[in-house]
Amino acid sequence: MRGLLPLAAIVVMSQGAFAQEYPTGPITFVVPFTAGGPTDTVTRLIAEPMGKELGQQIVVQNVGGAGGTLGATQVAKADPDGYTLLLHHIGMSTAPSLYPDLAFDPVKDFAPIGLVTSVPMTIIARKDFPPSTLEELIAYVKEHKDEVTYANAGIGAASHLCGMLFMEAIDTELVTVPYQGTGPAMTDLIGGQVDFMCDQTTNTTGQILGGEVKAYAVTSPDRLGNLPDVPTTAEAGLPDFQLGIWHGLYAPAGTPDGALQKLGAALKVAVADPTVAGRFAELGTAPVAADEATPEALASLLSDQIALWKPLIDAAGAKAQ
The missing domain is CATH 3.40.190.10 (Periplasmic binding protein-like II)
Structure with a gap:
């Protein structure tokens, strides 16, 4: 019928409208560890400047337990609307090897937004x-x-x-x-x-x-x-013993591109904020460069680290029961 738009056109238009409107309410950053810990600190440091850039409050929710997998599972199963995000550390890359019955796939069930810091x-x-x-x-x-x-x-x-x-x-x-x-x-x-x-x-x-x-x-x-x-x-005396705990920001897979782009832009603003950099320096670390606060950088590191940690964890027999 000439009066009806094709379904594909309707979908494109609705996604465009969503991108223009997003965000219209508070955004939740899930930290998969208890309050007061290192990942909680990193999250709260970037939440404020990101919230200002997005024009909305960012609420930090601590969902600790099972080595960070409970909080990650909650976000993986959340509505992919850009309002529930996960800030997780290197544990995203080790979870597949540590937990045989893991309820999520770190690669398939999340949309990477960008790296935040390496501590x-x-x-x-x-x-x-x-x-x-x-x-x-x-x-x-x-x-x-x-x-x-x-x-x-x-x-x-x-x-x-x-x-x-x-x-x-x-x-x-x-x-x-x-x-x-x-x-x-x-x-x-x-x-x-x-x-x-x-x-x-x-x-x-x-x-x-x-x-x-x-x-x-x-x-x-x-x-x-x-x-x-x-x-x-x-x-x-341990020349080969070096370790940095990188942190990344993720959304559930399927989150609209418009929301991901706005979140990514806000993350870049946050990691370039002088106040954030100063506070990070006091804690012995620094935010990543802007070219690392990207989906591509986080996705690449996550994939590489999954491959790096698997043989080490398997050899150590360090599996969750």
Whole structure:
């Protein structure tokens, strides 16, 4: 009938109208870890400038549990309308190997928006732990491997991955104590209930500078400006032990291109914000360059990291039960 538009034309017109209108209400950023942890900190730092750019409030929702997979699953199953997003770290690339019954596919079930930052790790201990240097720490944990306790924030958390690589690097299995989040692990480390851990600078810098924990090394190629007295792992005796915990922003697969483009543009504004850069620097990291805050950069890194971590996790037998 001449009075009716073809279905394809109607779809194109509706998508165009959506792109012009979006966003018309608050947007939720799901953080798949507990409040106060490193990923939560990164998320809140970029949420404010992104919200200003988009003209809407961004609400940060913490959905912790199962190494970040509960929150990721929630977003994967959310309506693909641009109003529910996921900010996740390197765990997106390790989840397929750690969780045999994973309820989502990191590649197929998400639309990447862009990278946000890559955070160095720090090897730290309770302040009265006997070793004074990383070299002494390695010798000590080897000698007392059945007594020393390594804390982590649960399977799939950055601290778990760092600990797994550390044990592989020194060829020693240690007693691990998993927690439900980074906050409780740090609390017990400061309180002396556990001996040492490895976690992101966004969660450890304040405690290091405040003298609440002892720092042995950072996992970055160079020393950090805010922790100039902490040597790199290469300087301290582990030249091949480097690890950065990258963070990316995702939408559910099927989210309209118009929404993704607006979100991507807002992310670029956020990572270029001087206030964000300054706050990140205080925490020992930096936002990515604008050309990395893109879907292509995040998709490429995610694919590469899935392939990198699978043989390591399989060899370690580190599967969630």
